[in-house]
Amino acid sequence: MATMPQLERRVTVGVDSHKDVHVAAAVDQIGRILATTQAPTTLRGYAQLERWAGELGRVERFGIEGTGSYAAGLARWLTGRGWQVVEVNRPNRHKRRRRGKSDPVDAEAAARAALAGDDTTTPKAATGAVEMLRALRVARRSAVKARSQAANQLDSLVVTAPDQLRAQLRRLPAAQLVEVAATLCPGELHSPLAAVKLALRELARRHQALSAEIDRLDAHIAKLTSTTAPGLLARRGVGAQVATALLVAAGDNPTRLASEAAFAALCSASPIEASSGRTVRHRLNRGGDRQANNALWTIVITRMACDERTRRYVERRTSCQRPSCGPRWWPSRSPHPWGLLRSCSCGCLLGCGPGACGTTRPR
Numbered sequence: 001m002a003t004m005p006q007l008e009r010r011v012t013v014g015v016d017s018h019k020d021v022h023v024a025a026a027v028d029q030i031g032r033i034l035a036t037t038q039a040p041t042t043l044r045g046y047a048q049l050e051r052w053a054g055e056l057g058r059v060e061r062f063g064i065e066g067t068g069s070y071a072a073g074l075a076r077w078l079t080g081r082g083w084q085v086v087e088v089n090r091p092n093r094h095k096r097r098r099r100g101k102s103d104p105v106d107a108e109a110a111a112r113a114a115l116a117g118d119d120t121t122t123p124k125a126a127t128g129a130v131e132m133l134r135a136l137r138v139a140r141r142s143a144v145k146a147r148s149q150a151a152n153q154l155d156s157l158v159v160t161a162p163d164q165l166r167a168q169l170r171r172l173p174a175a176q177l178v179e180v181a182a183t184l185c186p187g188e189l190h191s192p193l194a195a196v197k198l199a200l201r202e203l204a205r206r207h208q209a210l211s212a213e214i215d216r217l218d219a220h221i222a223k224l225t226s227t228t229a230p231g232l233l234a235r236r237g238v239g240a241q242v243a244t245a246l247l248v249a250a251g252d253n254p255t256r257l258a259s260e261a262a263f264a265a266l267c268s269a270s271p272i273e274a275s276s277g278r279t280v281r282h283r284l285n286r287g288g289d290r291q292a293n294n295a296l297w298t299i300v301i302t303r304m305a306c307d308e309r310t311r312r313y314v315e316r317r318t319s320c321q322r323p324s325c326g327p328r329w330w331p332s333r334s335p336h337p338w339g340l341l342r343s344c345s346c347g348c349l350l351g352c353g354p355g356a357c358g359t360t361r362p363r
Helices: 043-056 071-082 091-097 103-116 129-159 163-169 175-179 190-226 240-250 260-266 290-306 307-317
Strands: 012-014 021-025 031-041 057-063 085-088 271-273 282-284
Touching: 012 043, 012 103, 021 043, 021 103, 031 103, 043 057, 043 071, 057 071, 057 103, 071 085, 085 103, 085 129, 129 163, 129 175, 129 190, 129 240, 163 175, 163 190, 175 190, 190 240, 190 282, 240 260, 290 307
Parallel strands: 012 057, 057 085
Antiparallel strands: 012 021, 021 031, 271 282
């Protein structure tokens, strides 16, 4: 009696990442769960996870949650070993409510998402100059935030300071206030005046130290950016901070972005369809990388102010010959890089359909 030939087992591994331990689940080509395991977040644990997957069959891909955080090391290690790694989003909340929540269940969901092709995003490589820029931006962002806090606390202490000290400092600009407060001599702490002087001096010196730290980081960021993307810096409206935000959004392996539309969606500058029934319209994309979106907005606003070609473009796009059109403005808090431009009800620039000026920008 003839028998069916045994098919080779093809394995897809899903990983639910954590700080100390990764939990993995493997499914075959038809979605049957094969096994689950866990491994420590060390090089030995990564090798253990690879051996475990290889014993189950021919491994096709790894679907991993958190490739930019807890699983960054695992994703880099597997990619360096030649495995296909895809980034998987966390499970749908509706499915979680129905099936419950546990690490093996999340790992199985990651494996099934990678098997079905629901998640096909290639994670960032994080092995080159862009990863260096990202680390420097993290340090700079925290320093800027701490400096703002110090400036706010300095200002609030001046408001409640004793009258003689308040009269001396209240009219000073922010930069001069920091310089003067850093030179205060509180003496012995025998009165509230001495205590306030000491607090003001320490806050001012903290502000100065953070400013020096930010300047050092800015110098390193400018040097790395000019080496990594000189062509991007050469464009009008693009400075070191703006270029760094765009580079970090793309990653060290920008080829993972298939098209300009993919990069626009990553920067939340793409239209999202919101049609229903006879209503055909689009809305702004409120997802994506908000820092990259802010970088695009900065470029647009800068070029609108100082670039003649951009001014002519804006004028052409915002002009409309339809008599029924009335100009309107988007709210100032709009996240879209064209959020401050004028639009018409016929659909030109940011409308929902083609207008007299020939544009099809989303509403």
